[in-house]
Amino acid sequence: MSHHPPDPEDTGSAGPLDGVRVVELAGIGPGPFAAMLLGDLGADVVRVDRPGPAPLGGDPAHDVTNRNKRSVLVDLKSPEGPGTVRALAARAEILVEGYRPGVAERLGVGPEECMAANPALVYGRMTGWGQRGPLAPLAGHDIGYIATAGALSMIGAPDGPPAVPANLLGDYAGGSLYLAAGVLAALLTARATGRGQVVDAAIVDGTAHLTSLFWGMLAQGTWRDARGHNLLDGGCPYYGVYETADGGWMAVGALEPQFYAAFVSLLGLDGDDLPDRADPRGWPELRARFTARFRTATREEWTAVFEGTDACVAPVLSLSEAAGHPHLTGRGTYTEAHGITQPAPAPRFSATPGTLRLPPAVPGAHTADVADDWDMPELLKDRR
Numbered sequence: 001m002s003h004h005p006p007d008p009e010d011t012g013s014a015g016p017l018d019g020v021r022v023v024e025l026a027g028i029g030p031g032p033f034a035a036m037l038l039g040d041l042g043a044d045v046v047r048v049d050r051p052g053p054a055p056l057g058g059d060p061a062h063d064v065t066n067r068n069k070r071s072v073l074v075d076l077k078s079p080e081g082p083g084t085v086r087a088l089a090a091r092a093e094i095l096v097e098g099y100r101p102g103v104a105e106r107l108g109v110g111p112e113e114c115m116a117a118n119p120a121l122v123y124g125r126m127t128g129w130g131q132r133g134p135l136a137p138l139a140g141h142d143i144g145y146i147a148t149a150g151a152l153s154m155i156g157a158p159d160g161p162p163a164v165p166a167n168l169l170g171d172y173a174g175g176s177l178y179l180a181a182g183v184l185a186a187l188l189t190a191r192a193t194g195r196g197q198v199v200d201a202a203i204v205d206g207t208a209h210l211t212s213l214f215w216g217m218l219a220q221g222t223w224r225d226a227r228g229h230n231l232l233d234g235g236c237p238y239y240g241v242y243e244t245a246d247g248g249w250m251a252v253g254a255l256e257p258q259f260y261a262a263f264v265s266l267l268g269l270d271g272d273d274l275p276d277r278a279d280p281r282g283w284p285e286l287r288a289r290f291t292a293r294f295r296t297a298t299r300e301e302w303t304a305v306f307e308g309t310d311a312c313v314a315p316v317l318s319l320s321e322a323a324g325h326p327h328l329t330g331r332g333t334y335t336e337a338h339g340i341t342q343p344a345p346a347p348r349f350s351a352t353p354g355t356l357r358l359p360p361a362v363p364g365a366h367t368a369d370v371a372d373d374w375d376m377p378e379l380l381k382d383r384r
Helices: 030-040 079-088 104-106 111-117 142-150 167-194 203-210 213-218 258-268 280-294 299-306 319-323 327-330 367-373
Strands: 021-025 044-049 071-072 093-096 120-127 199-202 239-243 248-254 313-315 334-337 340-343
Touching: 021 030, 021 079, 021 334, 030 044, 030 071, 030 093, 030 120, 030 167, 044 079, 071 299, 071 367, 093 167, 111 120, 120 167, 120 367, 142 167, 142 203, 167 199, 167 203, 199 203, 239 280, 248 299, 258 280, 258 299, 299 313
Parallel strands: 021 044, 021 093, 044 071, 093 120, 120 199
Antiparallel strands: 239 248, 248 313, 334 340
């Protein structure tokens, strides 16, 4: 097996989902990302865009979350629009939508309507609050979902506000990845039984599920329900970040005793002269000692000290810096495809690797191709 990074645009294999047809009803955030993931793994994703400008503006040709998709334009508010989408659903195995509860039904493309023509269809629904519950009909965004699920309270310093983790934790980890896992699990069932089902992927559910470890630790009494006081939330001095002399940051994760010993030694401190790391009463002094040492050299200098060791210390890199890191370039974690630097497909497959076959889909650009490939002449009649 080759140890060289894969060619991101190699079309020798579309990926493990080659041949799976997916309809994505255009939206923003976690739905498009989940559909991108399916496309990265080889699915034929057709995104149904509405006529008019994109909801958030910007150049669709640079929206990486719409790579590996083809786009058709359908006006769901036109007389023929809903029927066109139902015809697409009849030819697909998976449909993904991210409307508020009840909107797809009102438009005539809800699960009952789509599955009437295709009983084996997996109908994936991506929302923040879920299809049921007191908050289900209300608007929201990532920050509110992770706040309600309890996750936001865990992130940040104890004496400051919770830190906002971009929209990675709710939209993409608690939302997109659970939707993708859900529709793929339902697809296995549909192929075995001939019966599809609805997958209700709610960001609050997925984000809460991500906190499972900490609920166990709470039950054991080994986790305090307050941020910045625990082993993995920055409260522990040997699991946190430290500023360097030039204003950079180093991330320390020296949890195990042997890694901690290497960390302390390379930091230039005498382990016998430090407080017991297992006693939280000594953590403030440990943190002060580590803080003072890291401020004596630059990020680049500390990186050189710790690189290639088991001290579990790494520089905190920006997105642009990460794309140039030797390990990530060696693995092909980031790549340039279709003129855009972007993450390569993940995870890796030994026999059917994912590829970056198509650039971000410009709305309506593939209507003729999809009409031909999916035997959908009505798409051409519905062109705007």
